[in-house]
Amino acid sequence: MDEARAPLDRVLARAERIREAGTSRMLVAAGWAGYSLPEYYFKYMRALRERFDLELYGLFGSIDGDSLLSLRQAGMDGYQCGLESASESMYRSFRPGGDSLADRIATLRAAKAAGLELWSGFIVGLGGGTKEALAAIGILAGLGPSSVGVQPFIPFPGTVLERSGPALPFEWARVMAVANLCLPGAACISSEAGSPYLDFARMAGATWFPVFLAEPGRG
Numbered sequence: 001m002d003e004a005r006a007p008l009d010r011v012l013a014r015a016e017r018i019r020e021a022g023t024s025r026m027l028v029a030a031g032w033a034g035y036s037l038p039e040y041y042f043k044y045m046r047a048l049r050e051r052f053d054l055e056l057y058g059l060f061g062s063i064d065g066d067s068l069l070s071l072r073q074a075g076m077d078g079y080q081c082g083l084e085s086a087s088e089s090m091y092r093s094f095r096p097g098g099d100s101l102a103d104r105i106a107t108l109r110a111a112k113a114a115g116l117e118l119w120s121g122f123i124v125g126l127g128g129g130t131k132e133a134l135a136a137i138g139i140l141a142g143l144g145p146s147s148v149g150v151q152p153f154i155p156f157p158g159t160v161l162e163r164s165g166p167a168l169p170f171e172w173a174r175v176m177a178v179a180n181l182c183l184p185g186a187a188c189i190s191s192e193a194g195s196p197y198l199d200f201a202r203m204a205g206a207t208w209f210p211v212f213l214a215e216p217g218r219g
Contacts, residue, residue: 008043011047019054023054026056028058028059029059043074045071055078056078058080062099068116072115077117079116079118080147093161117146120147122151124167125172130174137175140186150172154167170200176204189206
């Protein structure tokens, strides 16, 4: 992991591109490194905080309270950790290794205790359908997130779930509308801004869409 990390100057250069794009929030993401983060994560966060006047959100999967507190002390403003599903068995079906749903809920609670803003979300149209999505809304309502991503399930070729059908746009829209009503303090995010779901997004209460910048030479 240490040998594979991006050099700090490349991280800062990418952050500069994000700032130039006019955003006010930056998501600092990495592959899961385990429940306890390596020390250089905090060094990188401090460097970002010193250089950029942006909201900094971390995305490192399920991590422990000490790591979250260290990130907060390094200057991080919030933490993103998606539930994906309200069912532990369903969560395990598409994330068979690594952390668990219970770990993710514990991470969100620890992030809140550390004074971080919460960003979470879940997938609609997989497993238990609307009922499971409503259960996820119930979990999040007890955590008080500032942002919630409502993601329609879209199967991709070559994956275990490629034969599963995608979420129906109208079903997804109903869940988005319920999330907007039940989580009044949260920004409800639609991550499918360029798809058939866009037609329903604003009517259902979606408030914004994330934009991802590709690195130079990577499309």
